[in-house]
Amino acid sequence: MLDIKLYNTNDENAWCPGCGNFSILDALKCATAELEIRPEDLVVVSGIGQAAKTPHYIRANGFNGLHGRALPPAQGIKMVNKNLKVIVTSGDGDSYGEGGNHFIHAIRRNMDITHLVYDNQIYGLTKGQGSPTTALGQKTTMQFEGVIQNPLNPLALAIASGATFVARTFTGDREGMIKILKEAIMHKGYSLVDILQPCVSFNKVNTFKWYMDRVYSLDESYDPTNKVLAFQKALEFGDDGIPVGVIYREYNKPIFEELHPVIRDNENVIDRVWNPQDAEKFIEEFM
Amino acid sequence: MKYNILIGGQAGQGMDTISDVLEKHLKSRGLFVFSNKDYMSRVRGGHNFIQIRFGDEPVYSHYPELDLIIALDKNTIEFHRDRLKASGSIIADELIAYQNERVISLPITKATKEIGFYKAFGMVAAGAALKYFNISLEGVEKVLPKKFSDEIKTKNLDAIKKGYELLESRLSLSEGCTSNNILINGNTAIALGALAGGLSFYSAYPMTPATSIMTYLSKKQVEAGIVVEQVEDEISAINMAIGASYAGARAMTGSSGGGFSLMVEALGLAGITETPLVVVNSQRPGPATGLPTRTEQSDLSFMLTASHGEFPRMVIALRNPEDAFYQTFRALNLADKYQTVVMILTDQYLADYRMTIPKFKLDGLKIERYISGEEVLEEGEEYRRYKLTGNGISPRLIPGKVEGQIVLVDSDEHTEYSHITESAEVRNAMMEKRMKKLELMKEDIIEPEYFGVEKPEVVLIGWGSTYGPLKEAVEMLNNEGYRVGALSFGDIYPLPQKLLRKYAEEAKVLVNVEQNYTGQLAKLIMQETGIKMDKSILKYDGRQIDPKEIYNRVISEVL
Ligand SMILES: Cc1ncc(C[n+]2csc(CCOP(=O)(O)OP(=O)(O)O)c2C)c(N)n1
Numbered sequence: 001m002l003d004i005k006l007y008n009t010n011d012e013n014a015w016c017p018g019c020g021n022f023s024i025l026d027a028l029k030c031a032t033a034e035l036e037i038r039p040e041d042l043v044v045v046s047g048i049g050q051a052a053k054t055p056h057y058i059r060a061n062g063f064n065g066l067h068g069r070a071l072p073p074a075q076g077i078k079m080v081n082k083n084l085k086v087i088v089t090s091g092d093g094d095s096y097g098e099g100g101n102h103f104i105h106a107i108r109r110n111m112d113i114t115h116l117v118y119d120n121q122i123y124g125l126t127k128g129q130g131s132p133t134t135a136l137g138q139k140t141t142m143q144f145e146g147v148i149q150n151p152l153n154p155l156a157l158a159i160a161s162g163a164t165f166v167a168r169t170f171t172g173d174r175e176g177m178i179k180i181l182k183e184a185i186m187h188k189g190y191s192l193v194d195i196l197q198p199c200v201s202f203n204k205v206n207t208f209k210w211y212m213d214r215v216y217s218l219d220e221s222y223d224p225t226n227k228v229l230a231f232q233k234a235l236e237f238g239d240d241g242i243p244v245g246v247i248y249r250e251y252n253k254p255i256f257e258e259l260h261p262v263i264r265d266n267e268n269v270i271d272r273v274w275n276p277q278d279a280e281k282f283i284e285e286f287m
Numbered sequence: 288m289k290y291n292i293l294i295g296g297q298a299g300q301g302m303d304t305i306s307d308v309l310e311k312h313l314k315s316r317g318l319f320v321f322s323n324k325d326y327m328s329r330v331r332g333g334h335n336f337i338q339i340r341f342g343d344e345p346v347y348s349h350y351p352e353l354d355l356i357i358a359l360d361k362n363t364i365e366f367h368r369d370r371l372k373a374s375g376s377i378i379a380d381e382l383i384a385y386q387n388e389r390v391i392s393l394p395i396t397k398a399t400k401e402i403g404f405y406k407a408f409g410m411v412a413a414g415a416a417l418k419y420f421n422i423s424l425e426g427v428e429k430v431l432p433k434k435f436s437d438e439i440k441t442k443n444l445d446a447i448k449k450g451y452e453l454l455e456s457r458l459s460l461s462e463g464c465t466s467n468n469i470l471i472n473g474n475t476a477i478a479l480g481a482l483a484g485g486l487s488f489y490s491a492y493p494m495t496p497a498t499s500i501m502t503y504l505s506k507k508q509v510e511a512g513i514v515v516e517q518v519e520d521e522i523s524a525i526n527m528a529i530g531a532s533y534a535g536a537r538a539m540t541g542s543s544g545g546g547f548s549l550m551v552e553a554l555g556l557a558g559i560t561e562t563p564l565v566v567v568n569s570q571r572p573g574p575a576t577g578l579p580t581r582t583e584q585s586d587l588s589f590m591l592t593a594s595h596g597e598f599p600r601m602v603i604a605l606r607n608p609e610d611a612f613y614q615t616f617r618a619l620n621l622a623d624k625y626q627t628v629v630m631i632l633t634d635q636y637l638a639d640y641r642m643t644i645p646k647f648k649l650d651g652l653k654i655e656r657y658i659s660g661e662e663v664l665e666e667g668e669e670y671r672r673y674k675l676t677g678n679g680i681s682p683r684l685i686p687g688k689v690e691g692q693i694v695l696v697d698s699d700e701h702t703e704y705s706h707i708t709e710s711a712e713v714r715n716a717m718m719e720k721r722m723k724k725l726e727l728m729k730e731d732i733i734e735p736e737y738f739g740v741e742k743p744e745v746v747l748i749g750w751g752s753t754y755g756p757l758k759e760a761v762e763m764l765n766n767e768g769y770r771v772g773a774l775s776f777g778d779i780y781p782l783p784q785k786l787l788r789k790y791a792e793e794a795k796v797l798v799n800v801e802q803n804y805t806g807q808l809a810k811l812i813m814q815e816t817g818i819k820m821d822k823s824i825l826k827y828d829g830r831q832i833d834p835k836e837i838y839n840r841v842i843s844e845v846l
């Protein structure tokens with residue numbers, strides 16, 4: 001166990017008092033400390049949004065990129081340096097809206113990265129517009145008559161797209177959150193953790209109490225390796241309950257790094273020793 | 288002496304193989320070769336053609352006048368016969384049965400039947416073409432496609448020999464004496480320049496005419512030990528390349544205009560995060576899908592300002608395959624030196640034309656990474672990615688490489704420690720820091736190339752791939768006593784100004800020659816120097832301007 005203070009930064013925090021993001025940040029630091037991932041071996045990658053400010057609040061390597069574009073650089077980093085632990089920390093808008101295409105293809109690529117989605121079912125930073133996970137009918141600062149687009153089910157989408165680790169957790173359950181973050185980080189391959197995170201400023205429907213009343217933990221009897229069952233669980237979201245825990249996991253599916261001939265068989269490409277003269281053999285072919 | 292062959296037919300008729308064999312054989316006979324393709328955006332049918340120009344003196348461009356047409360179909364004869372010189376001929380199969388005094392009808396199909404290999408049609412025609420120019424077949428077996436089995440090779444060789452016997456030579460050329468040449472197209476030269484330059488990461492999404500850069504790199508990925516990734520879209524391509532670069536790779540991405548349009552937000556990301564990146568835009572005529580397989584130089588203005596906000600960038604246009612190699616190599620060094628975006632502009636013409644050029648010289652080329660280690664830190668000092676230094680360039684560490692230090696980059700305006708800030712003072716300091724690099728870059732820029740008479744009255748001003756056509760056009764004009772010269776720009780932004788100002792002073796008439804509607808280089812020159820063009824020669828029909836067209840238009844519109 002590393003000292004959790006190692007991850008502290010002195011950057012002034014811009015989250016609202018009472019925001020669920022604080023619990024996520026705390027759980028993330030606990031998880032990395034327990035897993036003994038040193039700040040210099042960790043890269044926290046994000047897009048733009050409130051959630052996406054995380055790289056400023058945890059002392060680690062960090063890449064705070066563009067809105068919706070956290071996954072591409074995260075994968076680029078991992079492709080050239082597989083020794084780094086790469087964790088993406090972004091919002092529901094960033095991950096499922098603006099970055100929706102990257103989400104699907106990151107699942108297909110199945111690199112060994114962890115994707116944490118701080119899902120407050122709203123666009124926080126831009127002050128309360130509906131996000132891809134905002135409930136049907138919910139009134140927002142933009143959808144005055146209520147949202148009329150169906151919400152996306154990220155877990156079901158991930159399972160259907162071939163993800164091998166799909167989990168949901170809730171900021172009201174600190175221990176459960178730390179446990180799942182650790183499992184996600186340790187999982188070999190792309191892991192998605194959708195984190196239910198009440199937005200105290202802009203989501204007056206999905207409040208802490210709203211989640212508390214519905215969330216239940218999956219117990220030992222649940223078998224997350226059963227894909228059909230997992231799909232069923234993933235569809236459960238609402239007044240009848242919201243399951244939290246590892247919804248689906250698949251072991252031993254080969255990951256990108258094991259399938260890519262160069263990444264698999266070589267040192268990291270950033271450490272490749274290369275001189276211009278090494279290209280002579282390629283040029284010879286045009287003689 | 289230079290000759291010009293056109294091979295025409297429908298997509299799928301094997302023109303590529305005929306052309307490949309002819310080009311390689313001509314090269315192996317010591318001749319200079321230049322070939323370009325005119326393809327439609329379809330897989331079968333339509334009308335495509337390839338032109339091969341060759342000679343015992345250097346060839347820089349395609350040319351409209353033809354010595355020989357190899358017609359694989361009737362359309363080819365109808366579309367191109369007017370371009371034949373008075374001495375020119377058309378080789379066609381007797382079955383095409385085209386009545387014209389120029390046509391040399393040959394029993395090509397019959398010959399393939401005798402060999403028992405109908406696919407040998409193209410090789411019979413190739414043999415006939417070689418005989419037409421009285422070029423020896425010696426060594427021709429060595430230029431047959433490597434993928435052919437021995438049996439197929441023998442049949443093809445028989446076909447070439449059969450074709451050779453079908454007619455008498457009409458023209459003749461002294462054999463050349465060049466031996467250290469390579470035959471290469473612009474895109475492959477870009478890829479080779481990148482490989483030589485230590486590229487270790489390339490991400491892209493297929494788009495003509497940029498795709499072949501990715502294809503070549505992918506083919507060499509394992510041997511070179513680099514990562515080449517086909518991504519879900521161009522937004523991913525550039526963001527992934529920036530991530531890889533941040534992590535320490537030499538990264539590049541490339542596309543054509545449409546894909547480049549999708550990349551623009553992230554150009555600014557590389558700018559503000561100060562992440563080295565090389566982006567290639569292989570232009571085709573736009574807007575939107577435009578003419579997918581054709582050529583244009585209409586993205587220059589866009590490249591100069593693409594992405595919102597202000598940040599330093601360098602724009603380099605490639606003029607020919609040699610440039611493609613050496614400038615790509617240089618672009619990777621410059622991106623690392625200035626920790627920002629270097630954009631390479633090419634186009635379909637240069638991407639695809641092949642020419643013989645001296646083999647690339649690797650001695651003397653040096654990879655310069657400008658990456659720092661703990662030596663830049665005092666005892667106990669915390670690393671600042673955006674440390675304010677005198678020249679605007681902050682020491683760059685690679686994440687995970689220095690014990691106890693972390694590397695944070697940010698797309699928001701940030702402090703020296705990379706944290707988000709809205710402080711007016713810090714904003715000013717960071718803007719000035721980044722923009723200082725633009726001033727520094729000016730020390731690295733290369734002046735345009737000038738060719739033509741010493742004291743020109745007319746100076747043609749072009750950039751990028753018009754280099755070859757301009758060079759030949761100026762030679763033609765000079766041979767007839769016209770006092771004409773040309774400046775061909777490679778480095779475009781920051782704009783090199785020395786030669787431009789010198790010739791603007793000396794010459795009476797300045798003429799920009801560009802493959803676009805609005806005269807984009809002329810506008811840049813006006814904006815940066817106040818120098819105004821007197822005339823313009825512009826072309827935007829998707830076909831590369833040739834020396835003869837420049838020559839004609841200079842005479843009719845300028846002189
Ligand atoms: C290209 C682009 N479009 C829009 C924005 C504005 N924008 C910033 S964050 C955001 C949504 C954030 O929502 P989410 O990802 O759920 O994060 P939260 O603030 O809720 O944590 C939007 C629309 C932007 N920065 N860039």
Ligand SMILES: [Mg+2]
Pocket residue numbers: 091092093118119120121122123124131
């Ligand atoms: Mg949100």
